[in-house]
Amino acid sequence: MNVDELAETFEMLGDWEERYRYLIELGRKLPPMPDGAHVDANKVRGCMSQVWLTHEVRPGPPKTLEFRGDSDAHIVKGLIAVLFMLTSGKTPQQILALDIGNAFERLGLESNISMNRRNGFYAMVERIKQMAAAEAA
Numbered sequence: 001m002n003v004d005e006l007a008e009t010f011e012m013l014g015d016w017e018e019r020y021r022y023l024i025e026l027g028r029k030l031p032p033m034p035d036g037a038h039v040d041a042n043k044v045r046g047c048m049s050q051v052w053l054t055h056e057v058r059p060g061p062p063k064t065l066e067f068r069g070d071s072d073a074h075i076v077k078g079l080i081a082v083l084f085m086l087t088s089g090k091t092p093q094q095i096l097a098l099d100i101g102n103a104f105e106r107l108g109l110e111s112n113i114s115m116n117r118r119n120g121f122y123a124m125v126e127r128i129k130q131m132a133a134a135e136a137a
Contacts, residue, residue, distance in 0.1 A: 001085045003086060003107075020078075026078045027074055027075070030069065032070075033068050037070075046119060046123030047120035049120065050071060051070070051080070053068070053124060055128075062091045064090060064091055065131065067088050069083075069084065076120065079109070080124065082107070087128055092133070093132075096132050101122075109121070
């Protein structure tokens with residue numbers, strides 16, 4: 001699902017209660033992260049909740065990245081799912097070029113989630129961009 005489809009879905013849902021429920025549902029559909037991946041090295045700093053992110057490289061051509069993530073907070077898991085919809089299956093260069101902040105704003109998340117969650121979201125974005133930059137090198 002791309003940002004346009006996601007924005008359309010969010011608009012159809014109407015109020016933020018429904019959108020939060022949808023975010024939680026998206027988080028529930030994330031593939032489980034192996035227990036061994038819940039380690040300090042995969043932890044995202046700057047999040048109030050616990051968040052872990054990893055990635056795998058799909059050789060291609062072109063080489064693409066697939067992400068895995070988990071959190072102990074339901075809405076945060078939903079935000080991880082949204083982030084993966086925007087980044088998984090893309091090349092490192094596509095991920096680095098992606099304006100995730102703009103997508104976040106289009107979905108209305110910028111003004112409808114707490115400052116702490118927003119900071120955590122951008123910490124996750126930064127981590128994904130670091131992974132992409134390392135694979136692009």
